[in-house]
Amino acid sequence: MAKQIDLQDYINGIKSSDKRMLGKAITLIESKKPEHREMADLLLKEVLPFTGKSIRIGITGVPGAGKSTFIESFGKFAIAQGKKVAVLAIDPSSSINKGSILGDKTRMEELAKDPNAFIRPSPSSGFLGGIANTTFESLLICEAAGFDYILIETVGVGQSETLVNDITDVFLFLKVIGTGDELQGIKRGIMEMADLIFINKVNSENLSKAKMTKTELSRALQFITPREKNWKIPVILGSALEKTGLIEIFDKIDDYIALKNKNGTFLETRKNQAQKRFEFWVSEYILEKAKNNHHLENSFLAHKKKASELLSNPSSEASEFVNKLFGN
Ligand SMILES: Nc1nc2c(ncn2[C@@H]2O[C@H](COP(=O)(O)OP(=O)(O)OP(=O)(O)O)[C@@H](O)[C@H]2O)c(=O)[nH]1
Ligand SMILES: [Mg+2]
Numbered sequence: 482m483a484k485q486i487d488l489q490d491y492i493n494g495i496k497s498s499d500k501r502m503l504g505k506a507i508t509l510i511e512s513k514k515p516e517h518r519e520m521a522d523l524l525l526k527e528v529l530p531f532t533g534k535s536i537r538i539g540i541t542g543v544p545g546a547g548k549s550t551f552i553e554s555f556g557k558f559a560i561a562q563g564k565k566v567a568v569l570a571i572d573p574s575s576s577i578n579k580g581s582i583l584g585d586k587t588r589m590e591e592l593a594k595d596p597n598a599f600i601r602p603s604p605s606s607g608f609l610g611g612i613a614n615t616t617f618e619s620l621l622i623c624e625a626a627g628f629d630y631i632l633i634e635t636v637g638v639g640q641s642e643t644l645v646n647d648i649t650d651v652f653l654f655l656k657v658i659g660t661g662d663e664l665q666g667i668k669r670g671i672m673e674m675a676d677l678i679f680i681n682k683v684n685s686e687n688l689s690k691a692k693m694t695k696t697e698l699s700r701a702l703q704f705i706t707p708r709e710k711n712w713k714i715p716v717i718l719g720s721a722l723e724k725t726g727l728i729e730i731f732d733k734i735d736d737y738i739a740l741k742n743k744n745g746t747f748l749e750t751r752k753n754q755a756q757k758r759f760e761f762w763v764s765e766y767i768l769e770k771a772k773n774n775h776h777l778e779n780s781f782l783a784h785k786k787k788a789s790e791l792l793s794n795p796s797s798e799a800s801e802f803v804n805k806l807f808g809n
Contacts, residue, residue: 488523510619534566534624535623540635566597566628647757652676653676654677673706677737680719684720
């Protein structure tokens, strides 16, 4: 039997940026087993002093926009500038084939081979299904291992943007060139979240069309207040495949972080995110405890069953149950 990995092994592995151990540490973080949770918590406490120093970048765009390709190209570009890059790809569910882990892995093959890169797909079940999502905690592990950039790919559907937005410093929206009227199809919420926009798949043939898209986008952006004071959302043309426009994105990210630091919002945002994160874990732990507490089990199940019979409101059943839980 393989030797049990102890806390110190994890810590040493993370500090020496050992990719295999990093992978194991993240698996530990993702585990729902109580004994793993306990160890994961100890590990997170140990590495806390080494976290916080990376730039956390969320990347969104419709399926096929080129997010994974962009991450691979941008990641390699950043590494060429002397940075270390970690990628956390969020896989929605195996039922959506387009975002499959396998596909992403092959697309990021070259980056994955680079000693200064680390790529980790998140588990399919862990994100949108109401099960604890641990991407933020995985991100902390990567930071402690000394990665300068953490890139997180969203699936471009559902709540994933909001969730990724809640753990990142800067949000990049990848847009594919389209006809002008396609702009109406862009969810306003996404535009309001974007700090930078990259129009992808631009080449010499479609350059004029791309410029038109840029003009249209810039016009639409006039009606949107950037999240950051004194920031004008840049629209950059480029190609993830042909590796153009990457330097502009790299520089704009730098500018954006510098501005956030100047405005005092960099830390402020992270503090707000940490508060949300705290609330997330409180509800996770309470639900878990409620489900596992044998004294309450009947009660939890009884209320749940009543809700399921459609004879009372799920909200009323939940409220009654929680009141019991806290003894009032
Ligand atoms: N011509 C061209 N094709 C590109 C470019 N960037 C990406 N592609 C292609 O577009 C397709 C989708 O790219 P991905 O990087 O997988 O897109 P994605 O947004 O990660 O897609 P999902 O993860 O499935 O949502 C692939 O066939 C890429 O090769 C580009 O700049 N130019
Ligand atoms: Mg992808």
